Amino acid sequence: xxxxxxxxxSQVLVILLAFxxxxxxxxFNVMVLxxxxxxxxxxxxxxxxxxxxxxxxxxxxxxxxxxLADCFGQLAPSSVVGFIGNFLAAYLPFKLWYLYTDEEPNVxxxxxxxxxxxxxxxxxIAVACMIGSLLWTAFGVWTDSLTLYIxxxxxxxxxFFGLPVxxxxxxxxxxxxxxKPVKSIIRLPDRIKRICVIVYAVVLTVIFFLTHFGVENxxxxxxxxxxxxxxxxxxxxx
Amino acid sequence: xxxxxxxxVVLSVMLCWASAYVFIKGLPQELSDxxxxxxxxxxxxxxxxxxxxxxxxYLNKSNIKHGVLLxxxxxxxxxxxxxxxxxxxxxxxxxxxxxxxxxxPTLMLVFYRRxxxxxxxxAIAFILAGVISxxxxxxxxxxxxxxxxxLGDCVCMSLYTVVANxxxxxxxxxxxxxxxxxxxAIAAMILWTVEEPGMIFRLNYTPALASSLFVLALFTKxxxxxxxxxxxxxxxxVDVVIIFALEPVxxxxxxxxxxxxxxxxxxxxxxxxxxxxxLIAIGAVIGEVDIKRFIRRFRGxxxxxxx
Numbered sequence: 001x002x003x004x005x006x007x008x009x010s011q012v013l014v015i016l017l018a019f020x021x022x023x024x025x026x027x028f029n030v031m032v033l034x035x036x037x038x039x040x041x042x043x044x045x046x047x048x049x050x051x052x053x054x055x056x057x058x059x060x061x062x063x064x065x066x067x068l069a070d071c072f073g074q075l076a077p078s079s080v081v082g083f084i085g086n087f088l089a090a091y092l093p094f095k096l097w098y099l100y101t102d103e104e105p106n107v108x109x110x111x112x113x114x115x116x117x118x119x120x121x122x123x124x125i126a127v128a129c130m131i132g133s134l135l136w137t138a139f140g141v142w143t144d145s146l147t148l149y150i151x152x153x154x155x156x157x158x159x160f161f162g163l164p165v166x167x168x169x170x171x172x173x174x175x176x177x178x179x180k181p182v183k184s185i186i187r188l189p190d191r192i193k194r195i196c197v198i199v200y201a202v203v204l205t206v207i208f209f210l211t212h213f214g215v216e217n218x219x220x221x222x223x224x225x226x227x228x229x230x231x232x233x234x235x236x237x238x
Numbered sequence: 239x240x241x242x243x244x245x246x247v248v249l250s251v252m253l254c255w256a257s258a259y260v261f262i263k264g265l266p267q268e269l270s271d272x273x274x275x276x277x278x279x280x281x282x283x284x285x286x287x288x289x290x291x292x293x294x295x296y297l298n299k300s301n302i303k304h305g306v307l308l309x310x311x312x313x314x315x316x317x318x319x320x321x322x323x324x325x326x327x328x329x330x331x332x333x334x335x336x337x338x339x340x341x342x343p344t345l346m347l348v349f350y351r352r353x354x355x356x357x358x359x360x361a362i363a364f365i366l367a368g369v370i371s372x373x374x375x376x377x378x379x380x381x382x383x384x385x386x387x388x389l390g391d392c393v394c395m396s397l398y399t400v401v402a403n404x405x406x407x408x409x410x411x412x413x414x415x416x417x418x419x420x421x422x423a424i425a426a427m428i429l430w431t432v433e434e435p436g437m438i439f440r441l442n443y444t445p446a447l448a449s450s451l452f453v454l455a456l457f458t459k460x461x462x463x464x465x466x467x468x469x470x471x472x473x474x475x476v477d478v479v480i481i482f483a484l485e486p487v488x489x490x491x492x493x494x495x496x497x498x499x500x501x502x503x504x505x506x507x508x509x510x511x512x513x514x515x516x517l518i519a520i521g522a523v524i525g526e527v528d529i530k531r532f533i534r535r536f537r538g539x540x541x542x543x544x545x
Contacts, residue, residue, distance in 0.1 A: 042457060108240055161461070164250035168468045171239045173411065 044089070044153045045161035048120050051090030052097055052105035052166065055179045059091035078139045085131045089154055092123040098181040099193050105178055106170040107163070116163060122197065124154035125204045132211070147211055239472040245526055247469035248481045251462045256488040258458045265450055266442070271320055272430035273437060277451055279423035282459030286416045293412055304405040305417020311398045312418065313425045318391035325384030329373035332486070334380075334388035336369040341396035342479045349400065358476050361525030365483045365518050372486055372514030399475045406471035415463040480525040487515045487522075 050058035066086040070079040096119040097105050107113040132147035169176045184193075239247075265274060287294075323331050339362050343354040354362070405414060430437065441447075470478060490511060 042453065107243060107246075110242065113242070160250055160253050161457070164247040164465050164469075167239065167243045167247055168465065171243070171468065171472075173468070173471075 041153045042157055042161060045157040045165065047086060047090035047154075048093045048116075048123065048158035048162045049166040049169065051092070051094040051123075053169070053176055053178045055094040055182065056091055057179070058094070059087040059089075062090045063087040078135060081131050081134045081138070084134070085127045085150070088130065089123055089127050092126055093119040095182075096122060096197060099190055099197065104170075105166070107167060108170070116166070117159065120158045120162075121155060122201050124151050124158070125201065125208055127151075127154050129204050129207055147208060151208065239468075241473070241477075244469045244472035245477060245481060247465050248473055248478050249484075251466045251469065252482050252485055253488060254457050254462045254465075256485045257492055258454060259489075262450075262454065266447060269441065270430065270434060270437070272426055272433050273441070275316065275426035276423060276430045276438070278455050278459050279419050279426055281451060281455035282463075283416070283420045283423045285456060285460045286412075286419060286464070290412050290416060293410070293416075296410055297413060301409050301413045302417055304409055305414050306421045308398065308402055308405065308414065309418040309421025310425065311394055311401065313422055315391055315394045315398060318387050318394060322384050322387035322391055325381060326388060330380055330384075331388055332373050333369055334385060335392060335395075336366070336483060337389070337392045338396045338399070339365055339479045339483055341392060342399055342475050345396055345400045346475060354476055358480070358525050361480055361521040364521030364524060365480065368514040368517030368519075368521060369483070369486070370514070371517060372511045374510070396479075399470075399478055402467070402470045403473075403475045403478070406467050411467035411471055412464060415467045418467075419459055419463055477526060480522055483518055484522050486511075487519050490515050 047058070047062045050062060054061075063083045063086045066082045067075075067079060070076075070082060094105075097115065100115045100118075101112065103112065105112075105116075107116050128147040128151035131150055135146070168174065262274075269277075319331075319335075322334070326334070343358070343362070346352045346354070427438075473481075
């Protein structure tokens with residue numbers, strides 16, 4: 001079986017594909033959930049596998065893909081938030097994967113399958129909380145259900161559609177070669193980094209649930225809204 | 239590809255097909271079944287041809303022959319299904335469709351002399367009990383012509399599953415899927431033209447229609463067939479039908495989460511349907527999960543912890 005090498009040409013091809021699918025797919029939105037901000041987006045399956053394979057480059061491709069889609073009707077200053085969110089949706093899984101294993105991304109073992117689900121969960125909840133809080137703090141936009149929809153799009157589609165694509169691309173027939181992990185800025189033992197990630201996930205989950213099922217006036221508690229951004233910056237430097 | 243990986247791939251195809259109903263609702267009434275198939279497969283064929291253009295240099299006679307055969311088998315499945323569903327109640331059609339869970343192991347036994355393992359037999363029994371519980375069983379609801387059409391659908395689908403498993407191991411999965419979709423697009427286009435000449439040009443292509451068509455073609459055709467061919471190459475045909483039997487369970491879950499798209503929760507949810515869904519899910523777990531291995535691992539883990 002021939003292994004799909006990460007030669008520049010094939011890498012560019014796949015990234016271009018992610019960029020185009022993302023861009024075109026969003027333009028063909030099917031079910032608008034929050035007018036002007038989000039809809040049922042099956043293309044959200046792309047960022048997680050693309051990110052795991054191509055790291056930051058895939059993040060940039062997805063971010064520009066989203067911006068391209070916004071150019072067809074929804075371009076506004078708040079598109080910057082979508083740009084950041086889509087970059088994170090691809091980059092965070094890549095960044096977190098190597099905290100748990102030294103293997104190239106694959107789900108040949110059940111342990112790796114759990115890692116895939118875990119990093120997808122963290123990325124989804126991080127993107128949802130980030131977009132929700134940034135839209136409120138920077139643009140004064142607040143929609144209670146927005147974070148829930150973003151989370152569902154970013155968690156369910158990468159699991160139900162992204163994971164099978166990921167399995168096929170890592171199967172012996174194709175066996176794609178992934179980019180190498182980037183070096184950490186902060187030199188800490190992996191165990192401590194993992195604890196940081198768990199704490200981050202717990203904090204975001206609490207914020208997420210408070211937003212939807214608990215405190216009605218979440219937008220009044222500014223420090224909670226800044227928290228995801230602050231902790232995320234820390235995570236990205238891990 | 240490991241068993242759990244191929245199962246996940248096949249599961250995603252089933253999810254695609256089960257959730258397609260959400261998007262089919264966006265299609266106009268004047269679009270006939272053949273028109274729908276022709277447009278879906280046509281768009282999917284174009285998408286795949288663009289994406290995998292460089293792969294066409296590996297096309298050969300065997301690939302084309304097998305792709306065309308699979309495409310025609312699938313068209314037969316759809317034609318039989320269309321005729322059967324028109325003549326039967328939804329529950330009767332559903333029961334008859336699920337009979338492929340019996341036909342596939344029989345075909346495997348006849349052609350390959352492969353007996354299904356005990357756990358698959360138990361799984362099949364659970365799933366059949368679940369399907370009957372979900373739909374109810376009354377002999378009055380099975381008129382002969384409709385039943386024969388649905389049985390034809392079932393036999394063709396079972397043949398498709400067994401034959402696809404054989405071809406996927408030999409041929410390039412991507413080319414097999416592309417050839418299959420092209421064959422289905424051509425066959426559906428011919429049938430559509432015969433049924434409604436010139437309709438393809440008279441149809442009002444609104445952005446909503448284009449959007450639904452694009453998503454359906456991308457996910458229920460292009461994505462689903464490529465994934466199915468990859469999954470079938472590694473999965474056992476009986477495993478495939480067991481996973482596809484989960485469709486009523488998925489439909490019920492979707493009906494709970496998106497009631498507006500599935501005609502309301504009440505229509506899809508009752509004690510008997512819930513019981514049926516649970517039985518089907520138990521059957522699928524028995525058939526697909528190596529429970530003994532899990533127990534061994536768990537016991538091993540507990541003993542390690544004690545020592």
